[in-house]
Amino acid sequence: MVDEGRVVRLLRGISERTARLRAGYASDPKDRGDLWLDGIKYLLVTTIESCVDVAQHLASSEDFGAPDSNAGALRELGSRGVIDHTLAEDLALAVGFRNVLVHQYAEVDDAIVLTAWERLADFDSFVSQLSEWLAEQRE
Numbered sequence: 001m002v003d004e005g006r007v008v009r010l011l012r013g014i015s016e017r018t019a020r021l022r023a024g025y026a027s028d029p030k031d032r033g034d035l036w037l038d039g040i041k042y043l044l045v046t047t048i049e050s051c052v053d054v055a056q057h058l059a060s061s062e063d064f065g066a067p068d069s070n071a072g073a074l075r076e077l078g079s080r081g082v083i084d085h086t087l088a089e090d091l092a093l094a095v096g097f098r099n100v101l102v103h104q105y106a107e108v109d110d111a112i113v114l115t116a117w118e119r120l121a122d123f124d125s126f127v128s129q130l131s132e133w134l135a136e137q138r139e
Helices: 004-026 035-061 070-079 085-103 110-138
Strands: none
Touching: 004 035, 004 110, 035 070, 035 085, 035 110, 070 085, 085 110
């Protein structure tokens, strides 16, 4: 059984961090200190983590089977129609980006991190589609 309260809290956190990322991008570049980019990376990592937490929870509670990876959990949501297939694939790729940021598998060009703003709408779509799915489950 889905713990709707938990999922809603995670979705709210995604929305809040996405709003903070947008505000950070809008800040004056002259006001961006040395920790600014580290803060952006942290917000991206924790936002992606929350998407994974939702996906893993639904995979478990809805008996989707054990995903082979965090990216696989997001893909499973796409294959089950919980979220759009294209969005699931995009977020699965974001998991790989998160892994690079966290585990430092490779040096990350800061310019690539800054392009993440082009993908913030993916998080908005995730929240929207999951909220719709939850509402359908209540009916």
